[in-house]
Amino acid sequence: MAQRALLFTKPNTSDSILLQVGQKATLLYKGYQGQIEVFNQLVTDINDSTITLGFDHGLSHKNQRQLGKKLRAAHKTIRIADIIGFRRITIGRQLAKSAVNIGLLVGSVLLLQSVYNTPNLNATADFFISMGIGFSVFGIQHIVLPENIKHYMADGWQVTVVRD
Numbered sequence: 001m002a003q004r005a006l007l008f009t010k011p012n013t014s015d016s017i018l019l020q021v022g023q024k025a026t027l028l029y030k031g032y033q034g035q036i037e038v039f040n041q042l043v044t045d046i047n048d049s050t051i052t053l054g055f056d057h058g059l060s061h062k063n064q065r066q067l068g069k070k071l072r073a074a075h076k077t078i079r080i081a082d083i084i085g086f087r088r089i090t091i092g093r094q095l096a097k098s099a100v101n102i103g104l105l106v107g108s109v110l111l112l113q114s115v116y117n118t119p120n121l122n123a124t125a126d127f128f129i130s131m132g133i134g135f136s137v138f139g140i141q142h143i144v145l146p147e148n149i150k151h152y153m154a155d156g157w158q159v160t161v162v163r164d
Contacts, residue, residue, distance in 0.1 A: 004046040007162045008086065008151065017151070018162075019088050021046060025053065028085035028149045029078050036084065039076045040147055048161055052077045080159060085149035097145045104137045 006019040019025055026040040041053035054075040115121065115129050151157050 003163070004048075005162050006046060006051060006080065006159055008157050008159050010151075010155070010157050012156075017086075017088050019043060019046075019051075019086070023091075024089040024094065026087040026089065026147050026149060027051070027053065027078060027083055028152075030082040030084065038149070039078070040089075041074065041076070045077075046161065049081070050077050050079055051083075080161065083153060083159060085152040086157075087147065087150040089147060093145060097141070100141060100144055104140060108133050108137050 003021055005021070008017040008019065009015065021043050024040070024042050026038065028036065028038050031037040039053055042055075043051060043053055044055055045052035052075070056075045111133060112130060115133075116126060121129070153159070
């Protein structure tokens with residue numbers, strides 16, 4: 001059986017984005033009661049009317065409650081008609097993000113090591129410098145490779161279900 005994919009197109013331009021099963025995506029959509037939600041996960045299924053992100057762990061409702069909300073939050077089925085905005089996250093972007101994270105980790109460890117080896121700083125100064133480095137690393141990660149919504153349906157994007 002042929003796989004289905006979502007083809008996002010913007011009429012009057014040559015812009016098109018194909019979102020396939022196995023790719024990561026961030027979707028902005030209207031939730032069950034009309035609230036706006038954002039979900040970022042791997043696309044695991046696409047059919048004629050819905051897209052599924054994440055994996056269903058097959059747990060009963062009672063077991064999900066006992067294990068907390070983490071497992072429920074790892075799986076969403078979203079109606080295609082409810083999509084308000086989207087961003088496809090390619091494997092190259094994911095690899096670049098991993099490389100940036102590793103570089104920032106190594107850099108922050110080396111910087112913190114030199115800060116902690118400075119004899120004229122007290123524990124409070126060390127703490128605030130560590131916090132500053134942590135917030136800086138977090139900010140750089142989100143500035144360099146954001147995963148926020150990039151394309152909005154209100155800007156003219158249209159979506160159709162296609163077969164690969």
